[in-house]
Amino acid sequence: MAEETHLFKRYVTCQVCCETFKEPVSLGCHHNFCSSCLQNFWDQAKNKNCPTCMRKSSKDASLVNFGLQELADVYAGRPTADPAESRAVCRNHTQDLKWCKEEQRVVCHVCEFQHVHGHTLVPLEDEVHNLKVLLKPELQYLKRKMNKYQQIDKTYDNMAQHCKKQLGKTERQIKAEFDQLRRFLNQEEEDSLAALRAEEKQKSKSITLEKNNIQGQISDLSEVISAVERDLPLKDNAAFLTSYKRPQTSTRDLCSGSGPQLLSGGLVDVAKHLGNLSFRVWEKMREKMIKFTPVILDPNTASNCLVMSEDLTSVRNETVPRQDHPDNPERFTEYSNFLGSEGFTSGIHSWEVEVGDHPHWLIGVAEETVDRKGGIYASPENGIWCLIHHNGGYSNGTGQRLHLKRNPKRIRVVLDCVNGNVSFHDSKGNVYIYSYEDTFSEKIYPFFSVWPAGEAETIDVKVCSSSVYIFEN
Numbered sequence: 001m002a003e004e005t006h007l008f009k010r011y012v013t014c015q016v017c018c019e020t021f022k023e024p025v026s027l028g029c030h031h032n033f034c035s036s037c038l039q040n041f042w043d044q045a046k047n048k049n050c051p052t053c054m055r056k057s058s059k060d061a062s063l064v065n066f067g068l069q070e071l072a073d074v075y076a077g078r079p080t081a082d083p084a085e086s087r088a089v090c091r092n093h094t095q096d097l098k099w100c101k102e103e104q105r106v107v108c109h110v111c112e113f114q115h116v117h118g119h120t121l122v123p124l125e126d127e128v129h130n131l132k133v134l135l136k137p138e139l140q141y142l143k144r145k146m147n148k149y150q151q152i153d154k155t156y157d158n159m160a161q162h163c164k165k166q167l168g169k170t171e172r173q174i175k176a177e178f179d180q181l182r183r184f185l186n187q188e189e190e191d192s193l194a195a196l197r198a199e200e201k202q203k204s205k206s207i208t209l210e211k212n213n214i215q216g217q218i219s220d221l222s223e224v225i226s227a228v229e230r231d232l233p234l235k236d237n238a239a240f241l242t243s244y245k246r247p248q249t250s251t252r253d254l255c256s257g258s259g260p261q262l263l264s265g266g267l268v269d270v271a272k273h274l275g276n277l278s279f280r281v282w283e284k285m286r287e288k289m290i291k292f293t294p295v296i297l298d299p300n301t302a303s304n305c306l307v308m309s310e311d312l313t314s315v316r317n318e319t320v321p322r323q324d325h326p327d328n329p330e331r332f333t334e335y336s337n338f339l340g341s342e343g344f345t346s347g348i349h350s351w352e353v354e355v356g357d358h359p360h361w362l363i364g365v366a367e368e369t370v371d372r373k374g375g376i377y378a379s380p381e382n383g384i385w386c387l388i389h390h391n392g393g394y395s396n397g398t399g400q401r402l403h404l405k406r407n408p409k410r411i412r413v414v415l416d417c418v419n420g421n422v423s424f425h426d427s428k429g430n431v432y433i434y435s436y437e438d439t440f441s442e443k444i445y446p447f448f449s450v451w452p453a454g455e456a457e458t459i460d461v462k463v464c465s466s467s468v469y470i471f472e473n
Contacts, residue, residue, distance in 0.1 A: 008075065011071070012068070012075045014032070014034045014037050015031070015033065015051060015052055016033050016034065016040075020072050020075060020076040021034055021068060021072035022035075022072070023064050023069065024064065024065045024069055024072060025038060026065045029050050029055045031051075032065060035064065099121065099122050099124050100120070100121055101120040101121075101122065155326055158326035159328055181285075184285060185281070188281050188284065192277070196268065196273050199269065203266060203268055206263070210263055291465035293311075293465040294463070295340040295351040295463045296312050297312045297314075297338060297339075297341065297448070297463065298330070298339050300331060301330050302332070303332045303333060303334075303336050303337060303338065304323045304324070305317055305322055306318075306450065307323065313462055314460040314462035314463070315338065315448070315460065315461055315462075317336050317451055330372065333372065333373050335449060336449055336450055337448070338449075340447075343368055343443035344417055344443065344444050345440075345442075345443050345444070348415065348418075349415045350412060350413065350414045351413055351463060351464070352410050353410065353448075354409065354464055355408070355411060355461055357456045357457055358458045358459075358461055359389070359390075359391075360389065360391075360451035361448070361450050361451065361461055362386045362387070362389075362449035363386055364385045364387055364397075364447050365386070365422055365446060366383055366384045366385070366445055367383035367440075367443075367445075370382065370383040370384060370447075371383075378449065379397035379398060380436060380438055385436040386449075387433065396434055396436075402433065404426075405431075408433070411425070412424070413446070415444060420438050420440055422435060422438075448461065
């Protein structure tokens with residue numbers, strides 16, 4: 001314990017006056033001295049070398065090491081003061097230290113009069129106050145920025161979890177689709193093999209019948225031939241004539257006619273079973289189980305009040321419970337909007353939407369950069385060209401009321417990217433409703449908005465499918 005006390009005393013003792021530090025200062029060589037002792041030593045030596053190691057120092061003796069001062073005060077039993085609350089003064093001249101704006105440092109204008117003459121010197125308290133005034137809004141901005149980063153970090157966590165859910169669900173749907181295709185193909189394979197085997201069985205039966213008939217003819221001929229061969233050597237004319245009368249009728253019957261012939265079509269019609277087999281199966285598949293939908297809905301754009309079908313062709317609005325989807329950049333959050341999965345920059349495209357008696361919907365197209373987070377009105381100025389059905393009436397995105405003779409159950413949308421035209425038609429009779437003329441400067445996507453169905457029979461708004469299948473080169 002005595003040794004530790006001795007070490008602590010050495011640590012808080014000035015090597016010039018050998019007393020406990022008073023206003024200790026630290027040099028670049030890490031040796032510490034009382035401020036006044038160091039200044040007196042420098043004045044006498046006429047240099048600024050360290051009294052201990054004699055290394056030249058570039059520092060002055062005006063900045064107190066408050067941490068070491070506090071330790072020295074504790075050891076000496078002196079009352080301590082909070083260094084943060086102490087007044088910054090020059091230890092030589094007891095002058096308040098100033099802040100030099102040109103050199104951006106703390107100075108004593110008496111000690112460094114020649115260096116800072118003509119410079120702008122302000123009280124440290126004023127400079128600190130001004131700096132704090134500037135820092136407060138910056139601090140608020142940084143806090144808001146950090147909060148945004150935290151929100152984005154949380155959103156990424158939600159997106160990662162949602163991706164895993166999408167993976168599992170989509171894998172199950174893909175497997176179900178291929179299982180259905182495999183079942184169809186397996187059934188087609190069984191039917192094709194059954195047809196092949198049935199034909200082979202029928203052909204084999206026919207061959208067997210013909211073969212049995214031929215064998216009967218061969219047996220009859222063998223008997224007649226044997227009889228004739230037996231009688232021909234007879235030299236007794238009376239005996240020959242008597243013997244000849246027996247096979248004569250059989251011989252004439254067997255010699256009449258054209259003789260035996262092979263029946264055509266006796267082999268399996270391989271060409272019928274193999275010819276264009278995959279094409280014929282594909283045609284049957286297209287007819288029975290494959291439907292082409294010109295627009296597939298994008299679930300990553302749908303607001304949390306919307307529920308999409310597994311095949312991504314229909315949607316309904318269910319405000320309770322809301323879907324637990326992450327707030328990814330593509331998703332609409334303010335209204336019940338969503339987009340098609342594929343955008344267009346050229347060509348003419350058409351699709352039909354079955355709305356039935358649904359009371360509130362918007363159908364049309366939107367720009368790729370349409371605002372997805374704000375409460376914007378569906379208008380061409382905001383990058384949306386649509387037909388609106390609300391409260392039993394119809395209107396366009398400019399607020400113009402449209403007067404229709406009947407309520408269409410199915411809407412056809414026609415997008416002409418080249419000529420900048422979007423038109424709407426009642427699919428029944430292809431009755432024209434309304435069209436927009438504009439210039440599209442970016443990719444255009446099918447746009448939808450579906451509100452609660454209320455008491456209507458039609459709950460789901462559905463993109464209609466077609467039996468037409470498109471091959472792309």
